[in-house]
Amino acid sequence: MPKATIRDVAARAGVSTATVSRALSGARPVSPEVAELVRRAAADLGYSGNGIASALRRNRTDTVGMVVPSIANPFFTALVESVEHALQDAGQQLFLCSSRSDPALEAQRLRSLVARQVDGIVISPVHGTESTEAVAWAARELPLVQVDRYVTGVDSDWVGVDDDTALRLVVDHLAGRHVRSAAFVSSQLTNSSTELRLAGFQQHTDRAGIAVEDGQVLLGEYSIAWGRTAGERILRSAHRPDAVVCADDLIAFGVLQACHDLGLDVPGDVLVTGFDDIPYAALSAPPLTTIHQPQEQIAAEAVRLLQRALGREAGPPTRIALPPDLVVRQSTGR
Amino acid sequence: MPKATIRDVAARAGVSTATVSRALSGARPVSPEVAELVRRAAADLGYSGNGIASALRRNRTDTVGMVVPSIANPFFTALVESVEHALQDAGQQLFLCSSRSDPALEAQRLRSLVARQVDGIVISPVHGTESTEAVAWAARELPLVQVDRYVTGVDSDWVGVDDDTALRLVVDHLAGRHVRSAAFVSSQLTNSSTELRLAGFQQHTDRAGIAVEDGQVLLGEYSIAWGRTAGERILRSAHRPDAVVCADDLIAFGVLQACHDLGLDVPGDVLVTGFDDIPYAALSAPPLTTIHQPQEQIAAEAVRLLQRALGREAGPPTRIALPPDLVVRQSTGR
DNA sequence: TCGTCAAGAGCAATCGATTACATTCTCGTT
DNA sequence: AACGAGAATGTAATCGATTGCTCTTGACGA
Structure with a gap:
């Protein structure tokens, strides 16, 4: 039993396909009796229309x-x-x-x-x-x-x-926590917001007098695994920074794991921040300070x-x- | 400038629309020279086809x-x-x-x-x-x-x-950890797998000799918030169970939070299990024992x-x- | 009573691609 | 040389819904 078409409905209601179309879509007025007739015929046949045909004619797919x-x-x-x-x-x-x-x-x-x-x-x-x-x-x-x-x-x-504002908020917050040095972990600079976040980090740490050592800006990808790798590298380095700023929450999770693996206390030994405020950010150990995106x-x-x-x-x-x-x-x- | 149609391509290549269709889709053989001609005309016009028209005719949308x-x-x-x-x-x-x-x-x-x-x-x-x-x-x-x-x-x-097997695995594992009593937190029994998981929990705890007190099976919804609420209720009760089995990982996260809030150590004071093995299950504090779904x-x-x-x-x-x-x-x- | 107008309904073109069928042409075979 | 097979291509029907245009009908004002 092939699917009912508008023609079947028209035949059953004893009207033209034009009337069926108008009755069902309400595009143009149709007398109440005919409208009811059409509705009933459509219901009887289980007619549900063909969105493809409609889209072709209207040149719109919704x-x-x-x-x-x-x-x-x-x-x-x-x-x-x-x-x-x-x-x-x-x-x-x-x-x-x-x-x-x-x-x-x-x-x-x-x-x-x-x-x-x-x-x-x-x-x-x-x-x-x-x-x-x-x-x-x-x-x-x-x-x-x-x-x-x-x-x-x-x-x-x-x-x-506004990525720049976001990094200003993060850096100023860290400065308020007496952070003197920081590292930054992000993905490769392959897209706009990644670039803006790094630029914001550099500008605002500079302004706030927070030191960023050479080699303390690590670029990889937006993933937990990369965060862990980068975190280990940073936290094992000679000059361990007071804080690690991450370009998204997944990276921050990885850094938190690295801290845990190395026996470092967060926030006792090092502060960590994320970006995005994904639902799990409140659930990590410890819960993550981050930027909320609307x-x-x-x-x-x-x-x-x-x-x-x-x-x-x-x-x-x-x-x-x-x-x-x-x-x-x-x-x-x- | 309206979008190019197959007719435009046909006109530019000096062939019929049928040939264009065949040349581009490869549905039927076309001579190499004509095929090349058509391809070039299509490229020149930036022709990208109309999937809607194609779908209507083929009665298939892919x-x-x-x-x-x-x-x-x-x-x-x-x-x-x-x-x-x-x-x-x-x-x-x-x-x-x-x-x-x-x-x-x-x-x-x-x-x-x-x-x-x-x-x-x-x-x-x-x-x-x-x-x-x-x-x-x-x-x-x-x-x-x-x-x-x-x-x-x-x-x-x-x-x-296989939900029954899954709960057998969980319960047997807990029995191996010398668990003598357990609670179960799930969503309302509004769907099949929720029902099967509860049934499996009851059957296998019974078989393994693990006690399930009255009121230690809590049904709410699949969310962290509910897990936290239910966890608090269970862990504050007179007979705190040795383990809390959760019907999904989100609920388990909530229960872990409740443990943390109440100062209970996991797994020292109570064991917790989840279900699904979502990517964050490895990142909670402590990392969650759970059922991996393929x-x-x-x-x-x-x-x-x-x-x-x-x-x-x-x-x-x-x-x-x-x-x-x-x-x-x-x-x-x- | 007649003309005007609007509402309601139908006819048929249309959207763009696919494809059944028809046509043309080239070979190879007998 | 005539015929048939098969490849390449064209013609036109088709998919199902929408809509411009036309026609009918009835109401209303002059």
Whole structure:
């Protein structure tokens, strides 16, 4: 038994397909009796419409594609969930893709989303330069909003957090804890926010008179494993710093593990800070002082920008840097 | 400048649209010269095809919908990622929906997926009975595979873990640690695996001679907050048990927090176990003994079953219970 | 009574790609 | 030389819903 089409419903209700379409979508007025007749016929046949055919004709899929570097990273997970929620209110659905931190896979995902005619794209690009070409191309084809990270040289909307302010909050907090020297652990400088965080760290430690020894800025990747490796290297070095500032919470978890492995007390022997405030940040041993990102707000703004772009073509690219919050927990003091 | 269509490509290459279609998809042989001509014309125009039109004609979207109760739960996140990976090899994409543990929203998501003509659905149903109607309906419309949890009364494929074996492993391990009494913290019995885990706990503690006092089985929800509440209640009771068995890792994290708050040592004063082996299970204080779920395998089997159902209509529903592993960490001993 | 107008409904074109069927052409075979 | 097979290509129907345009009908004002 093949699926019922609008033609079947029309036949059963004794009206034309045009009337069925109008009765069910409410696009144009239909007399109440006919509307009821159509509704009943549709229900009887279990008619549920063909979104594909509708999308083809209307040239609109009511679907937004989202591409993130990793679904496993709780920060992106939270962001995805927030975006999905925000879209729901606009009657749109989310097409989720993971680029697995691979620019080639990312490009493929973007091509696929464009070919599938999504109405717009929300992306957190993998790489500051290697992602540029694909993102620029997609932005030419469709409304596109970058979130969290952005690639250089693409005129698209962007929503993220103010990384410089975030590092000022962290560094000033550490200075208030009488920290005299600090190390920084991050990922390779392959994307915008990683660069901004390092720049902020350097500028604000300098300003606050906190020493950063040579070799105490380690770049690897956003993972617990790297945090552990880097943490061991830093904490075993001749000049152990008073604090380790990490570019995300996963790295900070790894550093905390390294402290534990080496028998160092946090915050007694060394202070540790993270970035993102993922849900597990409150659960580590000790709970992590970190920067809270307003993901719901990031998501809401991103969706708003997308809707705006969908409406009319005009408008210069908008860049929104939202203010971060510092969440103080025990990794930087009692 | 509107997007290029197959007609534009055909005109530029001086061939028919049929030839363009065949040249680009390789569905039927085309002479090498013409193929090259078409490829060049397509490249010149930046032609990227219209997946919607293609899907309408072929009656296939190469897209699979997935519905999970929560994107925030790392277990589901890992599962989603694994499914996405498995689908990639089959040339399909993932349409992700979160039901937010709400059967009504879940039903809406399913309707939406069916209307969008996905080729199949992978779902972890929210509720053992309240999800039944929507899942049964969707299963009638499309190939559908349930993962992890399942609803009763729907003849569909299912892939999950063997919950009974899992609890046998946990309980036997605790018995080996000379545990004489235990408590159990889980979510409300609203779905299959929750029920099976409780049943397994009761059966195996009984068999192993481990006492379970009245009021030491607490049912709430799968969250850290609930674990903390339940943990406090259990650990403050007159007969504090030797061990607390939790139905998932999030609950176990909450129980660990409660132990910490009450100044109890784990594993000195009480042993704690989890379920799922999410990535953070190794990072808690102390690291959590838990059941490892083979998500990659669950995902691979789910996708395989889906492909099979896509191929031919026949075949009775298959239920695959994969064997779990016990991962022993410090929450049950040094 | 007639003309005007609007509401309600239908006809048929349309969206863009795929594909059944038809056509043309080239070989090879007898 | 005639015929048939098969490769390459074209023509046009098709997928299912939407919508511009047209037609009918009834109400209302002049």
